[in-house]
Amino acid sequence: MSTRTVTVAITGMHCASCGILVDDCLEDVDGVVTSQTSIKTGQCVAVVTDMVTDDDVLAAVVEAGYTGTILATAAAS
């Protein structure tokens, strides 16, 4: 199954706990391989399979309590 990388800009994060929570919520979604959120950049980079849409990624971010905007999506190397 091919994967792609989705980069999301996230607003509303206060601290490291917020970043971990975003990753936690994303990795609970079936089809999300990994998620790495940086508090410094306010961005999350998620590696997802084809079964996950951009909307799924944004929904998980919203479920964590934040708002997200898709910045880029690319085939994973």
Next chain:
Amino acid sequence: MNWWAIFGAGLLAGATTCAVAQGGLLVGLINRQKKAAAEAAGTRELVTAGAAAKVTKAAGKGAARTTGSAKARPAKPGKATKASTRAAPASASDDLVPVAGFLLGKLVILTLAGLVLGAFGSFIALDARIGGLAQLVAAAIMIVFGLGAAGVPGFSEIQFTPPDSWTRVVRKSTRSQSAFAPFLLGIAVILIPCGVTISMMLLAATAGSAVAGGAVMAVFVLGTAPMFAAYGFLTQRYINPDSRRMSIALGTVVVLMGLFTLNASLTALASPITAQSIVAQLRGTPAVAAPVAAAPAPVNGVQVLKIDATSGGYSPSSIAAKAGVPTKVVFHTDNTRSCIVYTVFPSIGKQVVLPDSGDTEVDLGTLAAGEIPISCSMGMYTGTIVVS
């Protein structure tokens, strides 16, 4: 120390900052464990059903009627859906145990941290000047984080970023299936403190003693407890009560604590500009009121000023002395347990460590006319010798 302010900061932090995110992590952990337990139960029932079917086949029709377990419809194990584990059904009463475990872990580790920080801070404060400067730095950081918590542009972007290895520890603990996982998660969150938690740690470091430092952190964590108890009833869904007003209120409390610490450091450093001096100037009254106690008559050419150093301050708070006369101060302590036991005379560079109970004599030499401030090394309790 204003314990209610610290508890209030905990209450607000529980509803607005990292505690909210930590609540989310806890909810995820609880529901993940429930899901795994449900799946395991489902698998067990399938195995039981399969075994029963074999028995039925072997024993014939009569036996088949007795295999009641086969009627049970096990939960479908295996592939997860896109729905998050956070939406898994939950029982409120079951959730309070892991929530209590998490809070206990957090209480234990942060209280220990407060004890260590309080001890370290009181050690630093043994040198009043270094202690005062350390307090100044702590106050500045608290004010910055307080403004950040309130969402002030330019400050809210300032965050403590823990090393990746630390965040990995926390992430791993949220995926644990151990019964102790909530407790361990509570311990692990010390690795990812938000600005408000760091501010409380600094407050603990400037509390004046190990016990006071531990108490600061314990009261703060207990303040966050009500919101976590709410999570216990609402783990079906992560709740985020974050609101702008609560964030502003929390930031204001932290900034006020920072300003209090700043004033304490200025007092400890014998700065001419303190909150007391500003208020006195605004009121047009002298910064130090007329001495409460009159100058004692010299005995054998030495005047001895007697001051009680209690856990709540100096009594009298101001005492008169005659200029040009050799002077000694005798501090009386009686079961005194606060930072007042580290007493300094910042303007003349003298300091003394008082015992819990007893009389301690400090020779001040011959004094010139003027005011000699006395304070604890943390600048929280003050007194004055008015020499004329």
